Amino acid sequence: MEMDGIRSAERSAPAGRRGRSRLRLAVAAVLAGTLLLTTACSGSDEPSWQGGGNSTPEGTTAASQAPAAEPALSTVAVTSPAAEAKSVELWSEVKYNSEDPANTEVTVTNAKGAEIKGTVDKDENVWRPAEGLAWNTKYTVNVSTPTAEGKTNSVTSTFTTMKEPSNLVRVTSFLADGQKVGVGMPLIMKFGRSIPEKYRAEVERRMVVTATPAQEGTWRWISATEVHFRPKTYWKANSKVFYSVNLKGVKLGDGWYGRSNLTVDMSIGREMIMTVSNKTKKMTVKQDGKVIKTIPVSLGKASTPSSSGTMVVMEKAAHTIFDTTDEDPVNGYKTPIDWAQRITYSGQFIHAAPWSEGVQGRRNVSHGCVNVSEALGEWLFQRTMMGDVITVSGTEEKLKNGNGWTDWNMSWEEYKKGSYLN
Incomplete structure (x- = not known):
């Protein structure tokens, strides 16, 4: 009945309209067949052209159809000194920010383009100069880091150091x-x-x-x-x-x-150590750990004792004059001295004293110095150098720290306390 109706309609329609009706029916039939085939193959109730499981064309993926994301650049910036800063101190650090500090490079150049020596702390993001910069000079900082594409992301900044001060x-x-x-x-x-x-x-x-x-x-x-x-x-x-x-x-x-x-x-x-004992009235001279001479001495008498402690030779004079008349016009003396080696600021020396040779090794008669004979004074003088060590023990007075180069007159632990870094 339905088909007859269709034919009746076709017969009653004009010829042109009848042709178009046949075409629409043929297209509809083809579409219906395609729809049934797609549904059966996909195993889905949802047609692929409505966003179903097989919506991606063959040979592609959903990710490949989406626009590729631009890789993020690793940003860098100089934070100190400020851009175009003036009067910057010569030892100022360069501080910077970086999202990739391990791969960040920092260079500082002067006005001629010469690179300034320095070190980079990549944990703290700081560049430190190896030595003081020049007065009143413009410097350029370049901070750079590589990108994923093999390019370089960088920033530059300049600063000028302070003028040379009068103070x-x-x-x-x-x-x-x-x-x-x-x-x-x-x-x-x-x-x-x-x-x-x-x-x-x-x-x-x-x-x-x-x-x-x-x-x-x-x-x-x-x-x-x-x-x-x-x-x-x-x-x-x-x-x-x-x-x-x-x-x-x-x-x-x-x-x-x-x-x-x-x-x-x-x-x-070489190592030379002189050890003086008030008990024995002798000096033992060791070179590189070996005893090379034992010398009779006379130390300071009770009223002007020698200092017990560790000292070093501070200066030497083959011939000089001891003059204490300015300090003591009444009891002072002015005496020529041979082979003098200063060991304290207060005026204690190792020196030749021919006038006391008769008691050297037995009795103390000096004004605080270490007296030796003329011959042994010369022998010792020819072998010592500034910085050689002398230790005196057993006298009535202890060496005061600061009375000469008394750096060895205290323990290592005590000495370290004088540092502001310990």
């Missing part, structure tokens, strides 16, 4: 390049003005001592204007010692800065 502190070393000294010689640095305590730790950090072979040691402040360095035990014989003092531009007080840097390259000689 500069002179820093000097007692020792100089090429000197050879005894195993007890302290390294001595002096300052042109007092260094306040709050700046002393930074001063110590800038004074680096390197010994070959390596030896443990520390700085100790003797006063506000003087600091010494000694190893834990006497310097090893024949050591090489190098120290660099990088204080140019370092703040040494409120508004005061170090004037300059310096280095000293020196050496330690």
